[in-house]
Amino acid sequence: MKKYILVFTGIFLILFSGCLTVEKKEYIIKLTDGTSGTLTVKYYNIMSMPDDGEDVSSGDFGILIDDYLNGDKVNENFPNTTILSKELFEADGMLCGKVVLKFNALKDVKLYRHHGKGPYMWNIFYSFSETLETTNGEYNENQFSSIFWPGNTKTFKISTISTENVEKNISLLKQYQLTLPHSKTRTD
Numbered sequence: 066m067k068k069y070i071l072v073f074t075g076i077f078l079i080l081f082s083g084c085l086t087v088e089k090k091e092y093i094i095k096l097t098d099g100t101s102g103t104l105t106v107k108y109y110n111i112m113s114m115p116d117d118g119e120d121v122s123s124g125d126f127g128i129l130i131d132d133y134l135n136g137d138k139v140n141e142n143f144p145n146t147t148i149l150s151k152e153l154f155e156a157d158g159m160l161c162g163k164v165v166l167k168f169n170a171l172k173d174v175k176l177y178r179h180h181g182k183g184p185y186m187w188n189i190f191y192s193f194s195e196t197l198e199t200t201n202g203e204y205n206e207n208q209f210s211s212i213f214w215p216g217n218t219k220t221f222k223i224s225t226i227s228t229e230n231v232e233k234n235i236s237l238l239k240q241y242q243l244t245l246p247h248s249k250t251r252t253d
Contacts, residue, residue: 084114085125088159088231089198094174094221099181101169103149110159112234126240129153133162145173153241160238176221185214185221195225 088110096102113122132138134153146166153162168174177186188211189197189204197204201222202212214221
C-alpha cells in the first residue's frame with residue numbers, strides 16, 4: 066500500500082483547527098538518553114465534523130493536505146522538535162496518519178521530570194475532548210491528572226480516545242482513496 070506524507074499537530078489538543086478530528090490517538094515517546102529522543106503520534110480515523118449539519122469534508126480534506134501534508138502546523142505545538150517522517154495511510158477501513166518527531170528536551174514533548182531526577186510525569190488533561198484509554202505508566206484519575214513512569218523508563222506509551230460523538234462525523238477515507246493512483250484494469 067502506498068503511503069502519503071502528512072503533518073499532524075498537537076499532544077492532547079484537538080487534532081486540527083476547524084472541523085477535523087480523530088477517533089483515537091497513540092503516543093509513543095522513546096528516549097535515546099535522559100532528555101532527548103523521538104515522539105511518534107498515530108492518528109486513527111481522521112474525520113470531518115459537519116458544520117451546522119452541512120458536509121464540509123471536501124474542504125476539510127483540502128485543509129488536511131494543504132496545512133498538514135504540505136504545511137508546517139506540527140511546529141506550532143512542538144516548536145523545538147524536528148520532523149523525521151510523516152505519512153497518511155489507510156488501515157482497517159479508516160484514514161490514519163503518523164508523524165515522528167525528534168526532540169532534545171523533555172519539555173518539547175510535554176514530559177516532565179523534577180530536577181532531572183525521580184519519576185517522569187505527563188499531564189493528561191491538555192484537552193477535555195480526549196480521555197485516556199491505555200498507558201504503560203501509572204494513572205489514577207481520582208487522585209491526580211498525570212501519568213507517572215519510573216525513573217528508568219525509556220519508552221512511554223499513551224493511547225487516548227475522543228470524548229466527542231463521532232457517529233455524525235464523516236470519514237475522509239474516500240477523499241484519500243480518490244488521490245491514490247489507480248490501475249487501468251480497475252473496474253469499480
